[in-house]
Amino acid sequence: MTALYLDANLTDDERRHRLYQGDLFVYAPSPESLELVAFAREMLRQAFAPHDPELAQYSMPVADFAALLGELKPKFIHHPECKRLLPALLQRLGCDPHKTYFDVPRLRSATSDEYLTTGIAYAFHPHRDTWYSAPFCQINCWLPITALSPDNCMAFHSRYFAQPVRNSSEIYNYQEWNRTSRFNAAQQINADTRPQPKALEPVELQPDVRVLPPPGGILLFSAAQLHSTVPNTSRRTRFSIDFRIVNLDDATALRGARNVDSRCTGSTMGDYLRCTDLAHLPSAATAPYEAGPPQAATG
Numbered sequence: 001m002t003a004l005y006l007d008a009n010l011t012d013d014e015r016r017h018r019l020y021q022g023d024l025f026v027y028a029p030s031p032e033s034l035e036l037v038a039f040a041r042e043m044l045r046q047a048f049a050p051h052d053p054e055l056a057q058y059s060m061p062v063a064d065f066a067a068l069l070g071e072l073k074p075k076f077i078h079h080p081e082c083k084r085l086l087p088a089l090l091q092r093l094g095c096d097p098h099k100t101y102f103d104v105p106r107l108r109s110a111t112s113d114e115y116l117t118t119g120i121a122y123a124f125h126p127h128r129d130t131w132y133s134a135p136f137c138q139i140n141c142w143l144p145i146t147a148l149s150p151d152n153c154m155a156f157h158s159r160y161f162a163q164p165v166r167n168s169s170e171i172y173n174y175q176e177w178n179r180t181s182r183f184n185a186a187q188q189i190n191a192d193t194r195p196q197p198k199a200l201e202p203v204e205l206q207p208d209v210r211v212l213p214p215p216g217g218i219l220l221f222s223a224a225q226l227h228s229t230v231p232n233t234s235r236r237t238r239f240s241i242d243f244r245i246v247n248l249d250d251a252t253a254l255r256g257a258r259n260v261d262s263r264c265t266g267s268t269m270g271d272y273l274r275c276t277d278l279a280h281l282p283s284a285a286t287a288p289y290e291a292g293p294p295q296a297a298t299g
C-alpha cells in the first residue's frame with residue numbers, strides 16, 4: 001500500500017516516518033517554492049533566448065542544446081540564490097532548519113520525442129537513488145518548473161518499495177563516479193556509455209503512479225522508491241528541480257527506509273548542507289555510511 005498525502009498536517013518526524021514506509025507527500029506551491037521556480041524560469045529564459053525553453057528543441061541542433069544545458073545546469077546548481085531559497089522552502093514545509101541538511105538542487109530537463117535523453121538530459125530508467133550511494137534516510141524533493149502531464153512526468157513503481165529487484169548496484173561507488181564519469185555528461189549526446197546501476201530482471205512498469213503537482217508544487221518521496229522518467233511525448237521539454245534532504249537525528253540513529261536490494265558502495269553523505277549555516281554533516285554522523293549503506297540488503 002502506498003498512501004499519497006496532500007498538504008498533510010503532520011510533523012516532520014511523522015512525515016519522515018511515513019516516507020520511510022513508502023508513502024508519498026505532495027504540497028501546494030508556497031511563496032518560497034514559487035520564488036525558486038521563477039528564478040529557474042528566468043535562467044532558462046535568458047539561456048534559451050530568443051527561443052521558448054519548452055520548444056527550443058525543435059529549432060536547435062541537438063549538440064547546441066546539450067552544450068547550452070551543459071553550461072546552464074551547473075550555473076543553477078551552484079547559484080547562491082538557491083542556497084537562500086532551499087532552506088526557506090524547507091522551513092515552510094516544517095523541517096527543523098538545525099537538523100535538516102540539503103544538497104544542491106539539480107535542474108532537470110526531459111526533452112520530447114527522444115530528442116536528447118542521454119548525458120546532460122539523462123532519461124532515468126527505473127532505479128532507486130539508494131542504488132546510487134544515497135543513504136536510506138534520504139528524502140527526495142521534486143518540483144516541476146513547467147506544466148506536467150502524464151506523458152512528461154516521472155513515474156513511481158511503488159509495488160517494488162518492499163520488494164527486491166535484482167540489480168547491478170554493486171558496480172556503483174559515488175566517490176568513484178565523481179572521479180570519473182560525472183564531468184562527461186555534456187559529451188554523452190548519442191549514447192550514454194557511463195556505467196549506471198540497472199535492474200537485471202524485467203521490472204513490471206505498469207501500473208505505475210504519476211503525480212502531477214502544478215509548477216512550484218512539491219513532491220516528497222523516499223530515496224528507496226523505484227522510479228523512472230516517463231518517455232516524454234508531450235511535444236514540449238519538461239523542466240523540473242530536485243534536491244535531497246537528510247535529517248541529522250535519523251542519520252545518526254541509522255533510521256530510514258529498509259534496504260531491500262542495494263549493494264552499492266560509497267556514500268553521498270558528504271554532500272548535504274545544514275539549512276542554518278551550510279555546514280556539512282558532522283563526521284560522527286557520516287562515518288557509518290562511508291563504505292556503503294550501514295544496513296545490508298535483505299533481498
Ligand SMILES: [Fe+2]
Pocket residue numbers: 124127128129227
Ligand atoms: Fe532518482
